[in-house]
Amino acid sequence: MVGRFRWAAMFPDEVWEHVFSFLTSDGDRNAAALVCRNWNRIERRSRKRVFVGNCYSVAPTVAVRLFPEVRAAVIKGKPHFADFNLVPSDWGGGAEAWVEAMAEGWPNLEELRFKRMVVSDDCLDLIARSFKNFKVLSLVSCDGFSTSGLAAIAANCRHLRELNLRESEVEETCLNWISHFPEPFTSLVALDIACLEGEVNASILERLISRCSNIMTLRLNHSVPLERLVGLLQRAPQLMDLGTGKFSARHNPQLFSRLESAIVGCKNLRSLSGFWEPGLTYLPAVYSICEGLTSLNLNYATVQNPELVKIISRCKNLRRLLVMDLIEDSGLVAVASSCKLLQELRVFPSDPYDAAEPVSLTEHGLVAVSAGCPMLHSVLYFCRQMTNAALLTVAKNRPNLTCFRLCIIEPHTRDYVTQEPLDTGFSAIVESCKDLRRLSLSGLLTDLVFKSIGASANYLEMLSIAFAGDGDMGLHYILSGCKNLRKLEIRDCPFGDKPLLQNASKLETMRSLWMSSCSVTLGACRQLARAMPRLNVEVINESGRGPLAAQPDNCPVEKLYIYRTIAGPRTDTPQCVWTV
């Protein structure tokens, strides 16, 4: 070794490996790997955790070969807008290639986390058989599998600690998959089956929970009745995270008191969710543990304001609150005065389409919480009206915001007081909140807001834009600014070819760009693809106009997904997707 890095050779590899083991963040490990060849080799050969934000950015076999000692992997597939049905269901994101490569090269894999991937039962079967020490399976927003696949996991993963199916779509083919956990199986710590639509056999579940003395997280689905919840809680008083099943039953004072005492018995309960079809008579059963709660998810709880306030105002230690807009402004005022430690707030629309029975949730609720909760840094807020003044106030109150997602339900909504666009409001947010990492815009917006964002949002990593902007300048401001932008998703904006072509190099610094219903033409995509070989430019046309290769340059592109990759064009595109 010559020159400056001679010191690196002074210590044997194991020493550096040990040093690197203290680097917990991927970013730090990536940085260390860039220092010199030696460190690069040592780091990647000792890396235990790998994060692949886009499953198509690298070939699975390559990833497995580069990092031979990986024990935990996170792989993400479809673009975020797939959550809202904007991505065709056969677009891709299949997990087979990854699972096959991992089965081959990572036999000691312990943790696998997929998000927005299509995972087949065959994949689950392969996972179940390939990894002797498998501990964690997390399938978030995934689909393509059934309870038969889950049965295979249950039957074969002897050391399974966590099974998480959050927000996945699961076919119910095997009725009692839970019974496939063998009798000697006792290692379960976390089980999240809230997404399952079918019946879950509560007795079998109870037996499983009884023998898993380390169970900490249990999130049931809506089919588990209140009576059975009591039994489960009695068998698992050490629970920290509970997702209830159906939270209503016939009026029965005995059941109520049994439920109440079972809940009181769970002294470690910190997180509560579920509350499907809640009945007013039983909600008070949770009052006793409210004080200890740090996380409360009521976003399925179709309960009116007074009941919501009664629960939430008791939660003095709440850090995270998810609720529907039924809480209304007055409820949020109560939150602002009771939950002083609140860090994250998400307010969802109870009736997103029919404004016939309007709910009294306006910008005032948001302002109240921004004023009363000094640690609030993450907001997701659905509402029907907004003013620039309110946004300015929020910006002034909460310069510590890191995530601000505002969705005004009607596109192009103006400031209802001044009738102006909401440019000044959102500009104030990005200028004041210097650490903002995620932003979603809505309402009537011109190119001016993009100018502010491009100039001020220096740490912004993810930006979502819909029905906004006047023309190409808007997109140009973003692509030529926002130094740390990773993910950009745009729909229904008048952005065309020029800003894309002028900022082509920017696209290689980002993970991905999604544009749908904008003004991009096929010609620009072709140019972009020719100039940037390390980008995959995927055009999605679902209206079946015939092969895209035959279309002229001025053919408008319906949906466009561009992402950087070292794997080249993918081989599993369906008919409606064309890699330019």
Added chain:
Amino acid sequence: MEDDHESMGDACPQLLNLIPNEKVREKRIGGLDAAEEKKLELTLGLPGGVGEEEEPSVLSSCIFSKVSKTSSRRVVLGSEQQEAGLFQLQSRGGYGTEWPHKTTWNCEIFDEQQSLEKEKALGDTENEAGSNTSFQTRASAGVAVVGWPPIRAFRKNLASSSVKQSVELQNGNIDEKVKVASCKKGLLIKINMDGIPIGRKVDLNACGSYKKLSFAVEYLFLDLLRAQKETSTNDLRMDEEAKQAFKSLLDGSGEYTLVYEDNEGDRMLVGDVPWDMFVSSVKRLRVLKSSDLSSLHDWEARKEQQLSVEYGGEGLAN
């Protein structure tokens, strides 16, 4: 229109030359220093000084040729004059009434084409305004736009049953009859077809009748079925075969039959009950091979048996 495209074609190679050849890696640490950033900052001034009063910095597009050292050099736009033109174009339409605006991209390179482009932009704005008023009226009329508002699919169905249920529950009566799926704005139901691994979703409210549902099923699965039948060398025959498959979905006489699973978990033939009743109870759909219908009954019987075995022992009546 054609002229414009040719000239755009000429211009574009020049554009591509602007894409820096050197490896572009955004430097997280460092990057442009303050002075350079100020120079490159875009400023726009409205004609007549209306609006923001900003220091007009004239940015030369000659910066294109100076792209050398700093890899994160921003591409910049034309001069103040041209920008004023930009705003004139916009302010004619006012905020948000004409959508989308095609702004003229003001670079010196495009000088010759500017007049051409302005024409095109106006023309486009008019055309697109025409085709887009329908979009805007739809949006302002509150008709559901695909994927908007950005909420997950399950939340759409949740919303419809929400308020009515909570009223009922206040009486302590959990009568399930109240579950109303009267979501007017799009009821998406999953539908699978035998032999086709990919499932789809169909919007029942958009259908409105059994006949339209039948057409929708054909529309959703025709291509997929054709792809499956690719063994046939004769394209025409393949098409014919595929189309034939969807005839008589509802009366049981065709190659396939449409069945559904209702809110009690039972499988039923589609078409037996009035449309509204069907919509309020359907949970998912399936296109079965008609030959499998008899085995459907066997499946039903087996399921019943299984359930009784599980629950019989517990004394649980669910």
